[in-house]
Amino acid sequence: MLPVVVVHGGAGHIPKERTEESTIGVKEAARTGYAILQRGGSAVDAVVEAVALMETNPRFNAGRGSVLNIKGEVEMDALVMDGRTLDSGAVSAVRRIANPVQLARLVMEKTKHLCLTAEGASKFARSMGVPEVPEESLITDYAKMRWKKNLEPDANPVECQMGKMGTVGAVAVDMDGNIACATSTGGMINKMEGRVGDTPCVGCGGYADNKIGAVSPTGHGEAIMKVTLSRLVLFHMEQGKTPEEASDLALAYMKERVDGLGGVVVVDHNGTWAARFSSLQMSWAAAQQGKLHFGLFHGDHFTEPVEEHT
Numbered sequence: 672m673l674p675v676v677v678v679h680g681g682a683g684h685i686p687k688e689r690t691e692e693s694t695i696g697v698k699e700a701a702r703t704g705y706a707i708l709q710r711g712g713s714a715v716d717a718v719v720e721a722v723a724l725m726e727t728n729p730r731f732n733a734g735r736g737s738v739l740n741i742k743g744e745v746e747m748d749a750l751v752m753d754g755r756t757l758d759s760g761a762v763s764a765v766r767r768i769a770n771p772v773q774l775a776r777l778v779m780e781k782t783k784h785l786c787l788t789a790e791g792a793s794k795f796a797r798s799m800g801v802p803e804v805p806e807e808s809l810i811t812d813y814a815k816m817r818w819k820k821n822l823e824p825d826a827n828p829v830e831c832q833m834g835k836m837g838t839v840g841a842v843a844v845d846m847d848g849n850i851a852c853a854t855s856t857g858g859m860i861n862k863m864e865g866r867v868g869d870t871p872c873v874g875c876g877g878y879a880d881n882k883i884g885a886v887s888p889t890g891h892g893e894a895i896m897k898v899t900l901s902r903l904v905l906f907h908m909e910q911g912k913t914p915e916e917a918s919d920l921a922l923a924y925m926k927e928r929v930d931g932l933g934g935v936v937v938v939d940h941n942g943t944w945a946a947r948f949s950s951l952q953m954s955w956a957a958a959q960q961g962k963l964h965f966g967l968f969h970g971d972h973f974t975e976p977v978e979e980h981t
């Protein structure tokens with residue numbers, strides 16, 4: 672059953688013209704993570720590289736392609752967690768960084784803190800030699816269009832949010848049984864300046880523990896934080912539920928308790944995995960035992976050999 676990697680490209684309602692690219696993006700990310708694991712790489716390497724690839728892909732709401740805040744700027748959150756030690760690293764409201772997940776990893780490995788924010792995170796990036804990129808290079812025409820549309824007086828904010836959720840995340844178990852998770856996002860469209868969502872908060876935007884498993888979520892950040900969604904899924908697994916049962920219980924609780932929608936990718940320490948969501952769609956892909964699994968709508972479960980490139 673090991674190694675295994677499962678990724679998501681965000682829960683929500685993905686506009687029809689973007690569904691194919693979203694599926695291609697998650698499949699590429701799962702293949703990238705799996706290749707690292709097959710070479711004997713660590714779960715942390717696999718999740719960070721899978722997420723970094725989706726940050727670079729402008730189709731997702733992370734890195735380049737992030738949604739814009741109310742001022743039309745990109746402010747990003749990211750988290751990585753190592754299930755061996757429970758060490759984690761995060762950045763929040765960080766600007767002009769191409770791959771926030773790699774900066775989060777540096778926070779985990781090079782500081783004694785768990786999260787750096789805004790200007791402090793930028794200073795740390797400079798001190799680590801991480802280049803600052805022009806803001807414009809992170810902003811796509813699509814993100815600008817959604818931002819403008821949402822500022823119109825008759826805008827339907829719910830429709831606009833759901834059209835571009837696209838947060839990215841990954842969970843993995845490597846050949847040594849070590850487990851990790853990573854998540855990265857531009858957050859919610861037209862969010863207030865300085866808004867920090869679930870993604871960089873341990874237990875909300877991800878959790879990994881070698882003794883149980885790992886979770887990376889997506890969805891309405893405020894709802895995810897209210898129920899500490901990632902830790903809630905793992906709690907149910909500790910109580911003996913399978914990753915699928917635990918995900919469904921936690922997502923149902925979030926819907927019923929705080930009216931929140933979202934999705935999760937989950938693994939346990941044996942390599943049993945799940946990709947579950949309460950939103951209309953979530954693009955996801957998993958790689959295990961030479962097979963690539965993927966889907967987008969409820970009930971989808973397609974497979975193909977990992978080697979086959981599309």
Ligand SMILES: NC(=O)C[C@H](N)C(=O)O
Pocket residue numbers: 681682732835836837838856857858859868869870888889890891892893895
């Ligand atoms: N699309 C998302 O998953 C958004 C993210 N959870 C946030 O609220 O920042």
